[in-house]
Amino acid sequence: MSDKPRKFKGGVHPSDSKALSASCAIQDAPLLDKYVVIMHQNIGAPPQLLVKKGDVVKKGQLLAKAGGFVSVPLHAPTSGTVSAIDKCPGPTGISVPAIHIDADGEDEWGSPFEPIANWQNCPAGELRQRVWDAGIVGMGGAGFPAHVKLSPPEGKEIDTLILNGAECEPYLTADHRLMLEQAEDVVLGAAILARILGLESAVIGIEENKPDAIAKLEEVAGKYHVRVQPLPVNYPQGAEKQLIYAITGREVPVGKLPMDVKCVVQNVASAVAVADAVVKGIPSIERVTTVTGRPVKTPGNWRFRIGTPIAKALELAGGITEQPAKLLLGGPMMGIAQSSLGVTVMKNTSGILLISSDEVSLYSSEPCIRCGRCVEVCPMSILPATISQAVENKRFDWAQELNVQACIECGSCSYVCPSHRPLNQHFKWAKVEIASKLRRRND
């Protein structure tokens, strides 16, 4: 493994706007009197509810248990009373079931997990179970249950653990601050994850635009055989497949998983959550989120309890100075636009971003002039322009032939398109159509 990262083909360089919040130390958000914990926060099966209206819960108490292997439990963000099991606005605009908790203000722990101080001698299976019990998901945005990635099926050998600290999305600085302020925890989490996978070492991939975090991590990395790998700044450097390629030179085959090239990738925030769960016995009930954007009065990074309403998060940041055009969960390239302030912070909410009207793209799309820029920047080397035309003509079979499934929805093509075509949207549509066709065939 060379120390020089490989450069993946394509990518774009949007202005990163990270300076708005990069120097703001993480603050603990004050306790609220009400939290709304969205039930289904992970990719995979929704968890099964264990509490009912009127139940008194303690901080860290199980609210719902995993609904299958690809599922994680949910824990109470504070102590209080379950005031309702009701709908709340979900991140995709559809109302979703949520557990409403009226806090009692005591913030009293229930019976948290037993800390595993001697984790170095703890069997890997027990550590993995702890990761699952703590409800840890991919906190970079995907929300994929962390323990599933740590459970390679029989015969799949893993030789590389990569921590994703690229944070290539513009505006977001939560991972940056976490790596800077809790470098020891990041490295500790990496070491625990490595132990679970039976590995001696781990690599932390981090974009070069965070030199302070790189220096801090390098100070402490040696303790657990963790290597810090600075990466060139190129969006989407933090996309799993591009990150694996940059660090190992391996290409994850289309439709396959990182473990098919012997790699496991976990987000740095997930690694900190793992360290907390193992060493301190704390389940996944909080996360660091960047609240930023030009309309935000005082952007910054906060440690929010899961279930914090977006409106409360924005209040902490001083509210707004102008009406934004968009409210996003996540970064500007892949984030999801919101139509309500009632959505709450979830385990994968890396950012709450307000976009002002002059920087948002409210263009109407024009015909493709075949300039080929989308082809140049596509990190998956597909032909966005051609696929988009296939989709416009509802030729999903053709889109499939052109490997639309390989698209990682990074949005680089839409970003550069001079005709402002809804390329990314076309691909999402095509994928849904192709998947439903497959389902129909299998039925």
Place this chain on the structure above:
Amino acid sequence: MSEQESTPSIRLPDPARLVVSNSPHMRSGENISRIMFTVVAAMLPACAVGIWFFGLAAVWVLLACTVSCVVFEEGWNKLNKRPSTWKDGSAIITGILLGMNLNAGTPWWVCVIGAFLAIILAKQLFGGLGYNPFNPALVARVGLLIGLPELMTTWNPTHAMVSTLGAADAVSAATPLAMAPGKVEVLQMLIGNTKGCLGETSAIALLIGGAVLLIFKLIKWQVPVAFIGSVAVITGIMHAIDPTTYHSPVVHILSGGLLLGAFFMATDMVTSPMTRKGAIIFGLGCGIMTSVIRLWGSYPEGVSFSILFMNALTPLIDRMTVQKPFGYVAPEKGKVA
């Protein structure tokens, strides 16, 4: 209860005014007009040299072509109740390119016919910008060449030629490619003091424009390099075999519409392949066709025909050069996709 606690002075977004749309929520700010007007700027040096050498006649041709292209574009939009598109700059490019492809003495009505062929026949009938399979300016040039061969192969001499050769000799002087090999003055071709279309004579001005296009990444370098390179190789071989019959490759590169075609017309985004690999194939095809027509065809010039021919092959080249995605795995044989 929580509402009461929130400080009233803190302003929050009004959800009713939030826009919901798909990611990405940031765009590079690039747009079609900016691309098109940069191309226009890149054409200006060659136009300026044309005006310098051919005088007001060149101005009238350029104006007649550009104005009538814009008028046809907007007339078509009005007729079909479509939004105005002339501001995207594509019709202006077509107009200027058409003018650059005409003799400085071309009558105004020929310019209007050319603009009609370019904008209506070659572009709008196919669906407008982005959907035209052939380069509109070239369709017009070739259409006029076939329909009005006399007019299209008579060239105004430059002012400089008139003053050195005298009016009669300047008018009867041949274009470089029609001259006998060895009698061509390369220096005059570099600066543009030679007979030909008003925008194609000055190699230096065209190269400056080409450099602008390359610097702003508006064209793929593979097209002009493959195009000019293959012409140089093929004509070079023939010149080495028989220098009395065939011009040297330098003359071939500097003469006729080769540089204009290679930098400004073969590189047209809409009508050339999208991938780099496709661009090389396209450029090679243009170069080979041009050389064959020039060396052995009945026309002295072959750039327009070869680019149009390769335009027709573009969809095929695009299909041939579909790149393998990152992490591509070949489908299993016999498996139905």
